[in-house]
Amino acid sequence: MQNNRRPEQRLWRHRCRELCERPIGIFDSGMGGLTVFSAVRKILPGENIIYFGDTARVPYGTKSKKTVTSFSVEIAEHLVRKNIKLLVVACNTASSLALKEIRSRIRVPVIGVIEPGVETALKETKNKKILVIATNSTVSSHAYAQMLKKKSPETEVCEKACPLFVPLVEEGWCGRQATFMVANEYFAGLKKTGFDTIILGCTHYPLLKKVIGKIVGEKVNIIDSARSVAGHVFEALKKNGMFNPGSRGYSKFIVSDAPEKFSGLAWRLLKIRVRDIKIKRF
Amino acid sequence: MQNNRRPEQRLWRHRCRELCERPIGIFDSGMGGLTVFSAVRKILPGENIIYFGDTARVPYGTKSKKTVTSFSVEIAEHLVRKNIKLLVVACNTASSLALKEIRSRIRVPVIGVIEPGVETALKETKNKKILVIATNSTVSSHAYAQMLKKKSPETEVCEKACPLFVPLVEEGWCGRQATFMVANEYFAGLKKTGFDTIILGCTHYPLLKKVIGKIVGEKVNIIDSARSVAGHVFEALKKNGMFNPGSRGYSKFIVSDAPEKFSGLAWRLLKIRVRDIKIKRF
Numbered sequence: 001m002q003n004n005r006r007p008e009q010r011l012w013r014h015r016c017r018e019l020c021e022r023p024i025g026i027f028d029s030g031m032g033g034l035t036v037f038s039a040v041r042k043i044l045p046g047e048n049i050i051y052f053g054d055t056a057r058v059p060y061g062t063k064s065k066k067t068v069t070s071f072s073v074e075i076a077e078h079l080v081r082k083n084i085k086l087l088v089v090a091c092n093t094a095s096s097l098a099l100k101e102i103r104s105r106i107r108v109p110v111i112g113v114i115e116p117g118v119e120t121a122l123k124e125t126k127n128k129k130i131l132v133i134a135t136n137s138t139v140s141s142h143a144y145a146q147m148l149k150k151k152s153p154e155t156e157v158c159e160k161a162c163p164l165f166v167p168l169v170e171e172g173w174c175g176r177q178a179t180f181m182v183a184n185e186y187f188a189g190l191k192k193t194g195f196d197t198i199i200l201g202c203t204h205y206p207l208l209k210k211v212i213g214k215i216v217g218e219k220v221n222i223i224d225s226a227r228s229v230a231g232h233v234f235e236a237l238k239k240n241g242m243f244n245p246g247s248r249g250y251s252k253f254i255v256s257d258a259p260e261k262f263s264g265l266a267w268r269l270l271k272i273r274v275r276d277i278k279i280k281r282f
Numbered sequence: 283m284q285n286n287r288r289p290e291q292r293l294w295r296h297r298c299r300e301l302c303e304r305p306i307g308i309f310d311s312g313m314g315g316l317t318v319f320s321a322v323r324k325i326l327p328g329e330n331i332i333y334f335g336d337t338a339r340v341p342y343g344t345k346s347k348k349t350v351t352s353f354s355v356e357i358a359e360h361l362v363r364k365n366i367k368l369l370v371v372a373c374n375t376a377s378s379l380a381l382k383e384i385r386s387r388i389r390v391p392v393i394g395v396i397e398p399g400v401e402t403a404l405k406e407t408k409n410k411k412i413l414v415i416a417t418n419s420t421v422s423s424h425a426y427a428q429m430l431k432k433k434s435p436e437t438e439v440c441e442k443a444c445p446l447f448v449p450l451v452e453e454g455w456c457g458r459q460a461t462f463m464v465a466n467e468y469f470a471g472l473k474k475t476g477f478d479t480i481i482l483g484c485t486h487y488p489l490l491k492k493v494i495g496k497i498v499g500e501k502v503n504i505i506d507s508a509r510s511v512a513g514h515v516f517e518a519l520k521k522n523g524m525f526n527p528g529s530r531g532y533s534k535f536i537v538s539d540a541p542e543k544f545s546g547l548a549w550r551l552l553k554i555r556v557r558d559i560k561i562k563r564f
Contacts, residue, residue: 056349057339062452067338067539070563167449170344178467181460257349281352 020244023048023252024233025084025108027075030058031265032166032203033090034272036113037251039226040088040233046246047237050082056257056282059166060093061135061202068137072098073105074282080106085242088233089113092202093135096143109236116232117199117225118147124221125197128155131190133212134201136161144201158193162186162205169204172268175211183211197221207269253277302526305330305534306515307366307390309357312340313547314448314485315372316554318395319533321508322370322515328528329519332364338539338564341448342375343417343484350419354380355387360562362388367524370515371395374484375417378425391518398514399481399507400429404437406503407479411438413472415494416483418443426483440475444468444487451486454550457493465493479503489551535559 024044026037030053037051052075054060060068072094076087087110089095089102095112103110121130132144139161148155164182173179198220200206206224213222237243253274255262263274306326308319312335319333334357336342342350354376358369369392371377371384377394385392403412414426421443430437446464455461480502482488488506495504519525535556537544545556 056345058344062340062540062543063338064540067563163453164446164449164455167446171445173446176467178460178463181463185458185460258344258346261344281349 016241019085019242021048022083022085022242023050023250024086024088025050025052025076025079025082026088026090027052027054027072027079027094028090028203029054029060029093030170031055031262031269032169034266034270035203035206035224035226036088036090036229038270038272039230041249041251043227043230044234044237044244045249046244047249048244049249050079050084050252050254052079052280053253053255053262055255055262059135060091061137061163061166063137065097065137065141068093069098069101072102076102076106076110078280080108084108086111086233086236086240088229090203090229093137096138096141109240111229111232111236113203113225113229114143114147116228117201117223118144118151120225120228121197121199121221121223122148122152122155124223125155127194127196128152129193129195130155130157130197130199131193131195132157132159132199132201133162133165133186133205134159135166136163138201144199156193158190158195160186160190165208166202166204169207169269170265174207174269179208179211180215183208183215187215191216195220197223199223199225251276254280256280256282298523301367301524303330304365304367304524305332305532306368306370307332307334307358307361307364308370308372309334309336309354309361309376310372310485311336311342311375312452313337313544313551314451316548316552317485317488317506317508318370318372318511320552320554321512323531323533325509325512326516326519326526327531328526329531330526331531332361332366332534332536334361334562335535335537335544337537337544341417342373343419343445343448345375345419347379347419347423350375351380351383354384356564358384358388358392362390366390368393368515368518368522370511372485372511375419378420378423391522393511393514393518395485395507395511396425396429398510399483399505400426400433402507402510403479403481403503403505404430404434406505407437409476409478410434410436411475411477412440412479412481413475413477414439414441414481414483415444415447415468415487416441417448418445420483426481438475440472440477442468442472447490448484448486451489451551452547456489456551461490461493462497465490465497469497473498477502479505481505482507533558536562538562538564
């Protein structure tokens with residue numbers, strides 16, 4: 001009996017190992033999702049990762065639900081063909097508008113950035129007054145407000161679109177006087193709402209944390225969901241028996257346009273060296 | 283003999299009329315090209331016009347030559363299927379990167395915005411020192427500098443990318459303090475070059491003419507190529523026997539995403555009422 005089981009056990013172990021070694025897919029409209037990539041890489045050094053930046057069609061934050069969903073599903077299906085074991089939708093706009101559709105179209109677990117951000121904010125807030133800043137499309141979807149109200153109905157939520165923050169970051173103007181002035185215009189009139197916590201509802205915004213902090217003051221919690229997302233990824237991997245221990249996972253990058261610009265910005269803004277980079281044109 | 287020729291003449295006249303009544307196609311990456319649309323509509327009120335805004339993939343100014351060319355050719359071919367008699371590439375980035383390829387792929391006359399802008403600037407400048415401001419991709423292509431040097435080799439040209447101008451316009455911040463500050467940062471260090479003429483090398487920039495004028499001073503000529511482009515269209519139509527006289531041409535609009543946002547911006551920024559609007563998804 002024991003002899004008969006051994007090959008099966010070996011096969012089972014082999015399959016488990018094969019599953020664990022499959023890469024995690026992370027996708028974003030551009031380079032902003034690299035903040036999530038960094039957090040996952042730090043917490044889960046043994047995981048293999050494929051990052052996809054849709055640089056040919058960036059930004060998503062100004063586009064309609066139909067278009068964002070169509071682009072997102074196309075990329076999710078492309079990553080599934082690359083044999084990923086789990087997908088992280090690092091783009092807030094795609095997480096807000098397309099998560100349900102992506103989940104219905106692919107067969108691997110899918111993690112968005114809304115829920116992790118909301119959970120962290122609810123842990124940090126004391127007065128239950130939360131400000132969400134994001135792109136136009138994310139704010140219009142009310143995805144953050146709905147999730148906050150679902151998990152904590154008594155929370156007061158204020159949402160504010162800050163569409164100039166993404167181009168300011170992409171221009172590398174993270175600490176310039178003009179950036180302070182733009183941020184000041186966005187926050188004028190919001191302080192009276194009395195929020196004690198801000199959710200940075202766009203993966204580019206962590207790069208403006210200092211500017212925002214100076215304007216809103218030290219006492220306000222600024223929630224960057226990247227670390228929280230990495231924690232969710234770890235839990236999902238363990239729950240599904242897919243965690244890959246170790247410390248030397250590979251990182252591969254795919255973009256839909258302009259790889260040199262992508263790797264240049266990754267280094268300039270996040271000190272990430274992007275080496276193994278491929279192009280997928282749609 | 284005369285009797286035999288009459289049906290032929292009638293057929294010939296019918297064909298000429300049919301040709302004249304075909305629409306002009308105007309395309310841009312988004313809504314900026316409506317400045318060109320307005321100028322053409324004003325100078326040529328009898329012409330039928332189909333305007334295409336690629337709102338699903340805007341902006342083009344941060345993307346590579348290959349991607350911009352692929353998008354531009356796709357749209358040009360789509361407009362040819364709509365039976366246009368002439369194509370205006372109202373987008374500066376597409377005019378800089380893809381004009382040759384578009385001309386080789388479609389059989390109707392194609393007019394870009396670079397040459398008309400250059401001709402007007404050369405007429406206006408006195409000291410032959412010209413500043414070109416445009417998107418990153420247009421500046422990297424050096425299309426303006428090359429055309430200026432070709433037509434007037436002794437001209438001194440300085441090119442400056444101003445990538446934040448497009449999102450500032452799209453946000454409707456055409457006269458805000460933050461916009462002055464951004465413009466000031468871009469123009470710092472340029473005044474010493476001694477230019478007496480600026481070419482606005484992006485269709486969004488005419489909406490910032492006042493801000494730019496205040497920074498560079500009254501004596502500097504600010505060239506918005508829209509009117510000059512309309513003049514080129516008129517000449518091309520007459521040369522090819524395609525001019526449509528009259529005063530009541532139709533205007534149709536096609537966008538690849540978010541028609542409400544497009545018509546909202548058209549009204550808010552340019553006071554253009556966009557009524558007949560269709561969606562073409564790629």
